[in-house]
Amino acid sequence: KNEVEQSPQNLTAQEGEFITINCSYSVGISALHWLQQHPGGGIVSLFMLSSGKKKHGRLIATINIQEKHSSLHITASHPRDSAVYICAVRMPYNTDKLIFGTGTRLQVFP
Amino acid sequence: GAGVSQSPSNKVTEKGKDVELRCDPISGHTALYWYRQRLGQGLEFLIYFQGNSAPDKSGLPSDRFSAERTGESVSTLTIQRTQQEDSAVYLCASSDGQFYGYTFGSGTRLTVV
Numbered sequence: 001k002n003e004v005e006q007s008p009q010n011l012t013a014q015e016g017e018f019i020t021i022n023c024s025y026s027v028g029i030s031a032l033h034w035l036q037q038h039p040g041g042g043i044v045s046l047f048m049l050s051s052g053k054k055k056h057g058r059l060i061a062t063i064n065i066q067e068k069h070s071s072l073h074i075t076a077s078h079p080r081d082s083a084v085y086i087c088a089v090r091m092p093y094n095t096d097k098l099i100f101g102t103g104t105r106l107q108v109f110p
Numbered sequence: 111g112a113g114v115s116q117s118p119s120n121k122v123t124e125k126g127k128d129v130e131l132r133c134d135p136i137s138g139h140t141a142l143y144w145y146r147q148r149l150g151q152g153l154e155f156l157i158y159f160q161g162n163s164a165p166d167k168s169g170l171p172s173d174r175f176s177a178e179r180t181g182e183s184v185s186t187l188t189i190q191r192t193q194q195e196d197s198a199v200y201l202c203a204s205s206d207g208q209f210y211g212y213t214f215g216s217g218t219r220l221t222v223v
Contacts (some may be wrong), residue, residue, distance in 0.1 A: 102152045
């Protein structure tokens with residue numbers, strides 16, 4: 001079993017739909033990251049969370065430390081949101097490695 | 111520079127040859143990471159440098175892989191006697207170590223033929 005699980009693995013949506021991507025992890029963490037990887041391979045860091053909720057434009061990320069769960073929401077989705085969204089957790093105790101989920105491939109159709 | 115720079119962007123090499131990949135982190139970022147992404151698979155941690163501390167090499171898949179970093183600047187990842195299974199995109203990222211934000215480079219796509 002992976003230490004970081006994402007769901008769904010693949011997601012298709014119509015433009016304008018509200019999208020949720022989930023991430024569950026089984027280890028103690030110091031922080032959780034949401035990353036976006038575009039078809040060309042470039043990776044952008046969207047959020048870093050250690051508690052609560054963060055919002056940036058149409059993107060919202062939440063984390064529940066007790067339940068070891070995080071969600072990434074996209075409101076009013078657009079075809080340019082099509083990408084792979086990756087959840088990654090940072091281990092505590094003086095190590096800086098990230099453990100990655102396998103990603104969620106999102107396609108938004110016009 | 112403004113971002114993390116990796117070179118070359120693409121590299122095709124013959125099986126058995128050595129290759130060297132370069133990463134220029136964001137100036138002032140103390141932490142530097144190398145990751146690998148094979149086709150259709152997730153990101154794998156390879157090695158992590160933090161300042162002048164001994165690097166965390168726990169992700170290097172074999173002794174054919176090595177990496178160096180000079181101070182808090184450029185890093186090179188070297189793969190000796192390349193094998194076809196080494197074909198992947200090699201990604202470098204840096205962070206300032208304080209706010210835990212990561213910036214990724216655009217990667218080097220390595221193809222071993």
